[in-house]
Amino acid sequence: MPPKNSKKITGNNDSDEEPKLQAIVLTDCFQTKFMPLTSIKPRCLLPLANVPLIEYTLEFLAQSNVSEVYLMCCSHADQIQQYIDESIWNLSSSPFKKIQTIMSLESRSVGDIMRDVDSRGLITGDFIMVSGDVVTNMDLTKAISIHKQRKLADRDYIATMILKEASELHRARSRIEPACFILDKETDKCLYYQDIPSINGSKTSVNIDPEVLEGSMEFIIRNDLIDCHVDICTPQVPSIFQDNFDYQFLRSDFVKGVLSSDLLKKHIYAYITKEDYAARVESWQTYDGISQDVIERWCYPIVPERNMLIDQTYTYESKHIYKENNVRLSQSCKIQSRVVIGSDTIIGDGTNVVASVIGKNCHIGNNVTLENSYIWDGAKIEDGCIVKHSIVAANAIVKKNAMLNSGSVIGFDVVIDENVIIPNDTKIIKDPVKNLSDSTILSFESSDDESNNDDSEDDESDDEFIHNIKKTHDPSIVGENGIGFLYEDEDDDEEQGFGNSTIIYQLASLNVSDVSIASTTIVHQHRHKKRTTSTVSGYLTEDDEEEFSKEAIATVTRALENNHDIDTALLELNTLRMSMNVTYHEVREATCAALLKRVGHFIETQTLGAKDATGKVFKRWCPLFKRQVFDDDDQVDLLMILQTLCSSIDKTYNSLVFLYALVVLYDEEIVEEENIYKWWDSEESLRLVEVRDKAEKWIEWLREAESDEDDEEEEDE
Structure with missing residues (x-):
């Protein structure tokens, strides 16, 4: 809500005013942690204490005297555009001179966004870069003043990161993406940054090159900070992203890359606040923790009765109870404490409500x-x-x-039938997230062969059956009269690795991965992985395999996202293979993993269906395999890798992606028919039945077509 005393600034006396302060708001997090809800609505429009998240960010920018706001929109951009057009921020009384939504639909990372910002020439001076899911009562006036001083004192200064000091058990701290900052004790200049992800819930650590610390008299290691992704930047920042296309992530790529670059020689500082409240809604855990913080008034004056939306009418009662007008409560219901209730909501007899938020018209x-x-x-x-x-x-x-047990997420318009018990950590969505319009069995018709047409008809009938199944409810999840499907997300495993995947913060089961850093060099712990033999060096260690896989997948992913040419990607992969002394099996495995990850991204974001996504990725990038597959055994190995990886991805589309990938590899002559049959009939392939159902029809068609060709050759002879 704009400050009551704010006035619309005109441009009549710009010469007498300070340079305008701009803001870039990242409305997309480029993650799937809030799926399946974010398949319907963008994260920045999800409600927290009955207020869309973007409102908290815009309120923060208004209080920081920002003049121009650009909201960079990727997924669900039309919803964000409509929301801003109808909001109070677009009125003449808005404190912003300008607020504009920028459609950056092709962007797939923060790096892409910043390159788009640079290409459009949006930035004319210093600006604030902020995520659209920040909740804070911070006043940036002091930080901006320090930013200006640093610009004058350090010509290589480019940005200041705003960080919030918090205890290791603070419920608004992310347990998914903890990080370590090494700062100069006197100036707060950032000397080194490292994210420290947890492996199977175990604490990990960082390896620090001593050269990084040269020139600093005294430094401190901080892993007690909440990183809200609020940065005060100079105009050089977008151009640095433009010049470094491998920078995708804000911290792990941009900050770490700038600090370690001998060419850039730029400086990034930290501004650490202690008294203010600041946190990011980046996981189920932080959503719950920040909601409770707002209700308990830790973020004052950002509290429900501030009525940030124009039609809200909240009043505050004791025990942190907030109610709007026209709420109807039964005399026998119990509203205990920490409760928010929206207007026109009805609560019946004998109901008990505690520490919960209830929206309007419930x-x-x-x-x-x-x-x-x-x-x-x-x-x-x-x-x-x-x-x-x-x-x-x-x-x-x-x-x-x-009954909904802990961690349940019931999606928009879902219906749970009577007496159904929803297990812990279950996510349900009304319709399948995937775009099924393109997810049909390929038709291999031939005008010369009547039997092929029959197979095509069978394929279509199977498709119709699959399509109908997807459009009905799953009674094992929602009951006979329910509406909805089970949603399974690989990202859930990351949260579960921290000892608790439910949205509620349970201190007893907390296993924070960055509780302490006792030394500057501790070895990473890696999950168990089967060793593979190498003809060059005998056995690869688990660490070697893990490190190569990570680096190789990142290499191919960068090539995919930035549309590098094939030769450049092959050169980088081959250099990495030789430097780490691994076999081509590992190279094929990493390449397949990266391609499938890209396909999954297109499907998950509903950008493309399974058929188009697989065709787009594999047709463009399957030439990579021509430098990785050299003989019959390599072809069989490639097919086995593809089957194994496809069997582990989302079951709603894995068999379809597997089929379409097979067809592309065959059409592009990466694999030959004889080797396809050899792989298909092998015991190892037969054991992975999950993805064979769709491909089986194509294999049968392939064999029949080969048989027909043989018969024709015999007749000709």
Whole structure:
């Protein structure tokens, strides 16, 4: 909500004013941590304490005297555009001179966004770069003043990172992406940055090159900081991204790359705040923690009764209870503490509500138990339900006597039938996230062969059956009269690795990966991985395999995202292979993993269907395999790798992606028919039945076509 005393600034006396302060808002996080909800609505528009997340970010920028705001939009850009057009920030009374949504639909990372910003020439002076999911009451006035001083004192200065000091157990600290900052003790200049992800819930560490610390009299190691991704930048920052196309991530690529570059020789500083509240909603855990912080008034004056939206009417009562007008509460219901209730909501007899947020136009029935949960606008919880540590999205219905256990996420418009028990950490979505319009069995028709047409008809009937299945409910999850599907996300494993994947912060099971850093050199722990033999060096160690796989996948991914030429990608891969002394098996494995990851990205974001996504990626990049596959055994190995990796990706489309990838490899003459049959009939392939169903029809067609050709040759002879 704009400050009450703010006035619309005109351009009549710009010469007498200070240079305008601009802001770049990253509305897309380029992650899937909030799936399946973000398949319907962008993260920045998801409600926190009944206020869309983007409102907290814009409020922060308004209080920081920002003049121009550019919201860089990727996924669901049309929803963000519509929201801003209809918001108070677009009115003449807005404190912003200019607020504009920029459609950057091709961007797939922060690096892409910044390169787009540079290409458009949006930045004319200093600017604030901020994520669209930041919740803070911070006043940037002091930080901006220090930013100006550093510009004058250090000609190589380019940016200041805003960091919040927090205890290791602070509930708003991310347990998914902890990081370590090494700072000069006197100046707060950042000397080194390293993210320290957890492996299977175990603490990991960083390796620091002593040369990094040269020239610093005294330094400090900080891993007690919340990184909100708020940065005060000079105009040089976008151009540095433009000149370094391998910079994709803000911290692990840009900050780490700048600090370690002998060519750039630029400096990045930190500004650490202690008193202010600042955090990012980047996981289920932080969503829950920040929601409770707002309710408990730790972010004051950012509290519900501030009524940040124009139609809100919250008032504050004791025990951190907030209610809007026209709320209807039964006399026998119990609203205990830390509760937010939106307007026109009804709560029935005997219902108990504690530490929860309930949106507008919700109906909570009789004898309902609602604990540490978030019920969004228009949702309905019928009589006798138990909802604990869960999210029920807008317009969802939970019918009588159903039970939602910890970590449940009920998507938009989902219906849970009566007496259904939803297990822990279950995510349900109304319709399959994947775009099924293109997910049909390939048709291999031949005008010369009648039987092929019959197969095509069978394929189409199978497709129709699959399509119909996807458009009905899954009774094993939502009950016979429910509506919805189980959603499985690989990102969940990352959160579970920290000892707790539920949205509620449970201190007893907390296993923070960055509790302490006792020394500057500790060895990473790696998950177990089967060793593979090498004709050159005998056995590869687990560490060698893990390190090569990580580096090779990153190399191919960069080539995909930045559309590098094939020769450049092959050169980088081959250099990496020789430097780490690995076999071509590992190279093929990493290449397949990167290609499938890219295909999955297109499908998950609904950019392309399974067929188009696989065709787009594999047709463009399968020439990589021509320098990795040299004989029959290599072809069989490539097919086995592809089958193994496809069997581990999302089951709603893995068999389709596997089929389309096979067809491309065959059409592009990467693999030959004889080797396809050899692989297909092998015991190792037969064991992985998960992805063979769709490919089986194509294999049969291939064999029949070969048989027909042989018959024709015999007739000709």
